Amino acid sequence: MTTPIEQRIITGQLWEEYCDTLKRAGQQLLRPETPHTTFDQAEGMRYLSRLVRAGLEMMVEGADADFPTFVIPSHETIKIGADNPDNLYQTARINGRNEYRIRGSRGTVPTLNFATKKGGYEKAGSKLEGTGLLSTQEMQVNADGSFEILVSAQRPASGNWLPMEETSHMLLVRQTFHDRRKEKAAEFSIERVGHGGAPAPLDPARFAASLMAAGHYTENTARLFCDWAALFKQEHHNTIPLGNQAMFQAAGGDPNIAYHHGYWEFGEDEAMVIDAVVPPCEFWNFQVDNYWMESLDYRHHRIHVNSHGARYNPDGSVTIVIAHRDPGHPNWLTTAGHALGTSLFRVIGAGSATAKIATRLVKLSDIPHMPKEQCA
Incomplete structure (x- = not known):
């Protein structure tokens, strides 16, 4: 007599249940507040496919704690x-x-x-x-x-x-x-x-649990970060504040890191200027992300800058410019074809000291005429 788990495997019900979790994950892309352009939705589907790969690698292939x-x-x-x-x-x-x-x-x-x-x-x-x-x-x-x-x-x-x-x-x-x-x-x-020894052959019951865990990972990860993006869109619009650190750490964040999450959206003829005073710390960096909270393609585009490679102002502060086109600023970061997205300024090892980060939208044509101390 087969067990319920064996029956789910033999009949294909297990695979259907796994696929149902992926189908539910897709509903996160269609939430009212998400961007509904063809570009953003296609990128969202690619994002889900990436979560599927990550879930299978961690929950199925890498699931054996022994x-x-x-x-x-x-x-x-x-x-x-x-x-x-x-x-x-x-x-x-x-x-x-x-x-x-x-x-x-x-x-x-x-x-x-x-x-x-x-x-x-x-x-x-x-x-x-x-x-x-x-x-x-x-x-x-x-x-x-x-x-x-x-x-x-x-x-x-x-x-x-x-x-x-x-x-x-x-x-x-x-x-x-x-x-x-x-x-x-x-x-x-x-x-x-x-x-010691070697792993035993595949255990069907453990595999069933691992496969469903992978599906739930995709579904829940998509929901979690769509929730965050919706929050940032509403409360961090074109700003980069020091947000709810307890929320970030509860989701796996490093307690040595201060996370400043933001949301950006501006026109083709505009740019976001970020002026930051960072306290003494082990490291800092800033990155441009898409709506789904993926870092943009840093293999082929300059979408992030860190404390090692940034050009500083004479007073030790740093000015970063996000723009759709290169305005000639040394700390320019591209949007890589995106009209909107999220962002993150992280500071590692600053203790209780916090960074002061101000943002402003300017005309792209005004960037070359910014005061020299902001372009040094």
Whole structure:
């Protein structure tokens, strides 16, 4: 006699249920406040296809917490929740009741941190809350650049320790580059402590749960960031304020980062000028995103600038210009064919100090005539 799960697989019901979640995800594109141009809707469909790929990689291919492996959930062609163009993101599936060991080589990337998380976008509420954090400054690294980290609920007597809780299920690594051309990423692997052998053949019941988790991930991620974009459109229109940090961190944000999310929309003959005074910090960057909160194509367009590559004003402030065409400003960022979108100014490691960010719309033709201190 077959079990209910076996029956769902044999009859094809499981696949239909998975496809139904993707169909529901598509409804997020049609919300009244979303842009309904052919361009934006096509880009939205591409965005959903990217979420499908990410969900399958993480929830199906990388779902085994006994034999974890690092997956890259967001990169040049999978973009989620204002992904950082200066970051390399990696995740691994873990189980808070186990212990894990990470071994690797530090590399030269300036910022490297490891975090454990509970919740997940595949679950109702789309929370991804932190249960442990280990940053570069706290890590012990050997003279040859090698390191080990124990991931566990109980603190070890010595060595690098990444805490987690019994409900922890994800390990998230952020590597932040100042200049990808010159810096080397850290390299590492993960294994469950005391668990050898090889993975068992595919378990149909576990696969069924993983496939549905992937579907819910696509649906819930699309809903979450459409909710955010709608909020920014209403409350952050052509501004970049310091928003609700608790909301951002509950969705997986780094507690060392201050997130300034914005929404922009202006005409072909206009530009947005951003004047920022950034406090002493480890790093900052600013990026232009589309409505779906994807970073624009940074492989082929200049859509972001960071503390390493920006041109500063004589007083230490920075002026950034977003425009549809190059106005001749050294910190110009393109909209890459978009008429509207979201944006993010992030500041890492500033403590309680906050950036002062002002925005204004000007005529594109006025940019070359801006005061020199704003074009230095």
